[in-house]
Amino acid sequence: MMQVNAAVKKKRKIKDACLNAITYLSSGLGAFILIAIFVFIFSKGFSSLGFDLLKGNYWSNNYLVSVEESYNQAGNYQAPADLNEGAAFSSKWGIAFVDAQDQNKDNVILIEYVDEASPFARLLDDSIKDKQVTLSAESGFQVERISYQDENGITYTAGNIMSQNAKELCEALDQADVIEQAYFKTPGGGIRGSILSTLYLILVSLLIALPLGIAAAIYLHEYAKQNKVTALIRSAIDMLTGVPSIIFGLMGVTVLFPVTQLFGATTTNILLGAFTMAVILLPTIIRSTEEALIVVPKSMRDASLSLGANQSQTIFKVVLPCAIPGILTGVMLSIGRVIGESAALIYTMGTYVNDAPHLLSQGTSLAVHIYNIMSSEQPNFELASAISIVILIFVLILNITVKLLSKKLNKAWY
Amino acid sequence: MKSFVRDVISTEKNEKKLRKDKRMRACFFTAALLSSSAIAVIVIFISMKGITPFLQEGVDFFSFLFGTTWRKDQGIYGVGFIIVNTLVSSFGALLLSFPLSVLTALFITKIAPKKLSAMMTTVIELLASIPSVVYGVFASGTITLLVSTLAAQFGLVTAGGSSLLAVILLLAIMIFPTITSLSITAIRAVDKDVELGSLALGATRTQTNFKVVLTSAKSGIFAGAILGLGRAFGEATAVAMVAGNKMFGPTFNLFDTTRTLTTTMLSGLKETTGLDYDIRFSAGLVLMAVILLSNLILNLVKKKVGNMK
Numbered sequence: 138m139m140q141v142n143a144a145v146k147k148k149r150k151i152k153d154a155c156l157n158a159i160t161y162l163s164s165g166l167g168a169f170i171l172i173a174i175f176v177f178i179f180s181k182g183f184s185s186l187g188f189d190l191l192k193g194n195y196w197s198n199n200y201l202v203s204v205e206e207s208y209n210q211a212g213n214y215q216a217p218a219d220l221n222e223g224a225a226f227s228s229k230w231g232i233a234f235v236d237a238q239d240q241n242k243d244n245v246i247l248i249e250y251v252d253e254a255s256p257f258a259r260l261l262d263d264s265i266k267d268k269q270v271t272l273s274a275e276s277g278f279q280v281e282r283i284s285y286q287d288e289n290g291i292t293y294t295a296g297n298i299m300s301q302n303a304k305e306l307c308e309a310l311d312q313a314d315v316i317e318q319a320y321f322k323t324p325g326g327g328i329r330g331s332i333l334s335t336l337y338l339i340l341v342s343l344l345i346a347l348p349l350g351i352a353a354a355i356y357l358h359e360y361a362k363q364n365k366v367t368a369l370i371r372s373a374i375d376m377l378t379g380v381p382s383i384i385f386g387l388m389g390v391t392v393l394f395p396v397t398q399l400f401g402a403t404t405t406n407i408l409l410g411a412f413t414m415a416v417i418l419l420p421t422i423i424r425s426t427e428e429a430l431i432v433v434p435k436s437m438r439d440a441s442l443s444l445g446a447n448q449s450q451t452i453f454k455v456v457l458p459c460a461i462p463g464i465l466t467g468v469m470l471s472i473g474r475v476i477g478e479s480a481a482l483i484y485t486m487g488t489y490v491n492d493a494p495h496l497l498s499q500g501t502s503l504a505v506h507i508y509n510i511m512s513s514e515q516p517n518f519e520l521a522s523a524i525s526i527v528i529l530i531f532v533l534i535l536n537i538t539v540k541l542l543s544k545k546l547n548k549a550w551y
Numbered sequence: 552m553k554s555f556v557r558d559v560i561s562t563e564k565n566e567k568k569l570r571k572d573k574r575m576r577a578c579f580f581t582a583a584l585l586s587s588s589a590i591a592v593i594v595i596f597i598s599m600k601g602i603t604p605f606l607q608e609g610v611d612f613f614s615f616l617f618g619t620t621w622r623k624d625q626g627i628y629g630v631g632f633i634i635v636n637t638l639v640s641s642f643g644a645l646l647l648s649f650p651l652s653v654l655t656a657l658f659i660t661k662i663a664p665k666k667l668s669a670m671m672t673t674v675i676e677l678l679a680s681i682p683s684v685v686y687g688v689f690a691s692g693t694i695t696l697l698v699s700t701l702a703a704q705f706g707l708v709t710a711g712g713s714s715l716l717a718v719i720l721l722l723a724i725m726i727f728p729t730i731t732s733l734s735i736t737a738i739r740a741v742d743k744d745v746e747l748g749s750l751a752l753g754a755t756r757t758q759t760n761f762k763v764v765l766t767s768a769k770s771g772i773f774a775g776a777i778l779g780l781g782r783a784f785g786e787a788t789a790v791a792m793v794a795g796n797k798m799f800g801p802t803f804n805l806f807d808t809t810r811t812l813t814t815t816m817l818s819g820l821k822e823t824t825g826l827d828y829d830i831r832f833s834a835g836l837v838l839m840a841v842i843l844l845s846n847l848i849l850n851l852v853k854k855k856v857g858n859m860k
Contacts, residue, residue, distance in 0.1 A: 153757035160658035163651040167731070168674050170724055174681065174689045181692065352582030360576055361583075373587035379778075380593065381785020381842070383813050387835045388593045391600050419586050442556040447568040449575035477682025480787035483817060504684045508788050511687060518692055525685045532680050 178529065182522025190523055193327020194492040195506075197279075200321040202260040202272065209315055214252045224249040225307035230316075231255030234280065234303035239324055246280040246296065246303050248321075256316060263318065279322040280306065285313035292317060326517075328524055330492040334407055334500035338482075339475050341411035341496070342418060343468065349415070350422030351464065355452055357423070358430040377420045386484030389413035393485075401497060408496045410486040417481060418471045425470065429463020430456065466542050473535045476528055479504040488512075503528050594839070601836035604628075604829050615833065620799045621815065623827050630812070630837055632800030637811040637841065639803065640715060640790075641783035644722030649776055652727055653765065656734030656772075661760045672735075679728035687789035690721040695793055702806045709806050713795030716805040721793055725786060726779035733778060737771020738764060773853045777846060784842050787813035812838040 214231030226233040231252030239245050251257050257274040282296040283306070295301060295309035296319075353374070361367040390405065393412045400408060433456050441451040457464075479502075487499040488509045494500035501509055503524055510521045562569060604610040610628060618629010659671045695712025698720075702709045741764050749763040750756070765772070795808025796818055802809040816831045816838075 149755060149758075153755050156757050156761055157662055160654045160662050163654035164658040164663070164671050164674075166651060167655050167678065167727060168671065170727070171674050171678050173693065174685070177689055177693055178685065349582050349586060352579045353586040356576075356579035356583040360579060370583055370587040373590045376590045379781055379842070379846075380590070381781075381787070381813070381838065383785065383787045383816055384593060384597065384835055384839060387597050387600075387816075387832055391596045391832075392592055416589050419589065423586060439556045442560065447565070448572045452575075473680060477680075477684070479682070479684045480813070480817065483788070504682055504788075507684045507688060508791075511684075511691060511792050516691070518688070521688045522692075525688050528682055528685060532682065533677075536676065536680055 175529075178522045178525045181518050182520075182524070182526045185519045185523040186526055189324070190327055190520075191332065191527075192329050193324065195325055195327055195330055195490045196492055197325030198323040199264075200260075200272065200278070200323075201263045201318065202274075202321065203263050203318050204256045204316045205259045205261055205271070208256045208259045210256070211314065212254070212256075214255060217250060221249055223303075225303040226250070227307045227310045229311050230257065230313070232257045232274070232310075234306055236303045239279070239326070244297075244300075244302070245324075246301070246306055247324075248274055248276050248278045248280060250276055257319075260319070274319075274321060277324065279324055280319070281322055282318075282320040283310070284317045284319070285310065286315045286317060287312050288314050296320070326520055328503065328506060328527070330490060330494050331501050331503050331506040331524075332527075334486070334491065334494040335476060335502040337407050337494065337496060337500075338411050338414060338502055339472055341408065342414035342475055343471060345412065345415035346418040346422055346471065347464075347468070350419050350467070351426050351457075353419070354423045354426035354430060355457075358427050359448070359452060359456070374420050374423055377416075381480070382417060382478060383480040383484070385413055385417050386481035388416070389481065389485040397497070404499055405485055405487045406497045407486055407494060407500045410482045410502070411496075413481050413485045414475050414478060417478065418474060421470050421474060422464075422467045425467030426460065426464050429460035429466075432463065433459045462542050462545050466539050469535045469539045469542070473532050476502070476531050477504055478502070479508050483508060597832055597835055597839070600829065600832040602833070604826060604833055608826050608829070610826070610830070610833075616837075619801070621810065622798050623830075626826070628830050628833075630815075630834060632802075633810055633812055633815055633834070634837065634841060635801035636715075636809045637784060637813075637838075638845075639801070640718045640722060640809060640811060641780055643715075643719040644726060644783050645776060645780050647719065648723040648727045648730060648779065651723075652730035652775070652779075653734050653772055655727075656731050656738055657760060657765065659731075660735055660738045661756075661764065675728050675731050675735075678724075679732065683725065683786060683789040686721060686725055687792040690717065690724075690789060691792045694720050698806070705806075707806050710795050710808050713793050713808050714806050715802050715809040717793040718790055718809055718811070719805075721789060722783045722786060725789065726783050729782055730772075730775040730779040733775025734768070734772045737768040737775065740771060741767045769856060770853060773849075773856060777849045777853070780845060780849070781842055784838065784845070785813065787817055790814055791817045812841070 211229045212231060214228050216226040216228065216233065220226060220233055221235060224233040224235045232248065232255055233250040234246050235249045237245055237247045248257075251274050260272050260274060262272060280296045282294060282298050284292055284294045286292050293309065293312070295306050301309065357367065357371065361370075389409055389412065393409055394402075394405070396412065397406055397409045402408065437455055437459070438451055441455045442448070446454070482502055482505050486501065486505065488501060488505060489499045490506055490509055491498055491500040507521050507524050507528075510517055510524075560569075605612045605615070615628055615630055617631040618627070619632045620627050620629050621633065655671070655675070659668050659675070663671060691712075694717050695714075697712075698714050698717045699709045699712035701716075702712075702714075745763055745767055746759055749759040754762070790811055791814040794810060794814045796814055797808040797810045800810065812834055816834050
């Protein structure tokens with residue numbers, strides 16, 4: 138009898154251990170996926186990340202230029218003392234070049250330094266026919282092509298298209314007598330425009346959704362009686378959370394687009410995106426505000442009312458100040474939502490990456506910028522991952538803030 | 552909210568104050584009404600715009616609903632196979648993700664040591680907060696690679712890994728945190744006495760966890776599954792990156808490209824007028840109908856499951 142019992146016990150133990158092992162495995166899988174995502178995104182995108190990415194334009198500018206006639210001659214220039222070690226300086230033309238790699242990991246030659254008196258500081262834009270537009274080569278320009286004439290009047294071409302590096306380009310220029318034409322490019326692939334649009338989006342959508350959401354939450358929690366109308370309002374707001382974001386996008390272009398037309402919009406625009414986001418954010422803000430209001434003890438409201446304050450005074454001066462941490466949590470969650478949202482914004486803001494966005498122009502938020510990159514023929518994974526890192530860092534900071542805030546909320550003084 | 556003081560405030564002495572109060576109340580009420588009317592506005596306007604292709608532009612409703620080709624270059628719009636594809640990919644993802652989520656939730660609430668449990672909670676929260684485009688980038692960089700190597704094992708060729716299997720895997724990952732966090736809430740809500748009763752009867756802790764706790768929490772876990780399914784139906788940008796947008800269907804082969812309702816609505820957003828634009832609203836209407844119907848059916852099932860004790 139004892140032996141049978143032991144055998145049963147052993148069998149049971151093995152079974153239990155197996156069952157426990159599956160739960161360990163499945164949660165291990167969850168953790169593995171998270172780590173895999175982070176490793177993938179960071180390993181792909183980290184090398185592209187940098188200040189140039191954050192503040193650069195997405196589209197590159199092309200300059201087809203020639204030197205002003207009267208200045209087009211060689212001189213003798215001194216390299217500045219603080220010039221980079223790896224830079225090649227042409228003392229004849231007063232310009233220095235460095236080797237670099239662009240977003241696509243191709244070798245390029247960048248201008249490192251231009252002397253103020255150098256011919257390259259006095260350029261004419263050839264792409265504009267009638268007007269004389271002068272500009273100067275600046276450090277950071279990509280040198281695609283420089284064509285020059287040597288002493289015998291024979292034209293040569295130098296630069297990136299001849300697959301030269303900075304030093305070779307410098308040596309070639311030392312042979313030159315006259316510079317004929319140069320083709321410069323500014324490096325593209327930056328996300329300054331998208332960051333700006335995202336900020337606009339966050340600001341405007343919160344400006345609309347916050348007052349509306351807080352007021353609605355105050356009504357639902359402080360005024361509303363428990364009746365059918367209140368229940369209907371509540372369930373309608375709850376239903377908004379279940380609507381997929383792409384449907385909000387459709388709503389934006391049909392219902393809200395005429396509203397932005399009143400402001401003078403002709404295409405889909407950032408303002409429309411912000412309006413749409415405001416609707417998406419409403420349930421989040423209402424819920425977190427209401428949760429904060431619930432925590433405020435009733436005795437405080439009663440005390441305020443008995444001291445002679447009326448209901449609205451009580452709400453604005455007693456209840457809301459106590460609820461601020463909860464409302465801030467809602468704000469953080471909303472910002473996270475705006476940063477991550479893509480489907481609704483593709484409909485309402487378009488997918489054209491705009492370097493100089495304003496409220497009534499098209500533009501892309503960071504997330505839509507990623508979608509734009511990924512839906513092209515040859516997706517640039519490095520750039521997409523770099524932007525993803527920016528988004529992830531934002532989202533992580535917001536999450537940590539929410540956690541700290543909710544701790545603060547739990548430790549409230551009342 | 553019930554107040555002890557508000558009812559006994561003298562209405563005569565405080566007339567002015569109370570009048571001001573009434574105005575504020577009206578303001579707040581308007582805000583609440585505006586917020587709640589958004590859902591009605593969405594349904595009404597998308598329905599209106601969604602049925603115009605059938606009323607004005609002569610698209611046959613039945614060939615739209617049951618059609619098996621979607622070629623906008625030829626003007627053939629059939630959404631039938633897309634509905635089937637959407638259902639297949641979403642339920643496939645649910646099938647994959649549901650057991651894993653429930654087991655993880657059980658691990659976090661009952662089995663894991665305290666520190667590990669806190670760590671896993673953070674993992675789930677982080678997974679939930681990653682935006683869908685980032686999932687999309689991840690999926691088109693790794694999952695597609697995985698799928699195409701897997702297909703090569705069977706001697707099949709995929710369209711660069713864009714396939715039904717990739718969509719299912721991606722969606723399974725994306726709905727995993729949703730189902731898990733709702734399951735955690737459901738399991739935490741299980742009455743402690745039920746557990747203790749089971750332990751007192753001689754069941755081991757593990758037996759209690761799997762047979763008693765999970766059974767008592769099944770209604771809440773089911774609600775999580777429904778929510779996860781809703782997310783899978785509505786997911787757009789990430790799926791669009793790995794789906795491949797097949798023009799006819801339905802797709803049941805795991806390694807073949809597919810097309811869901813949301814990717815259809817996202818693809819080629821060039822025009823802003825005309826039939827090709829309006830038909831997206833019809834697709835949106837179908838998407839809403841699919842979500843609503845599946846929610847209704849699953850809620851019925853949930854009631855049935857919940858009643859079986």
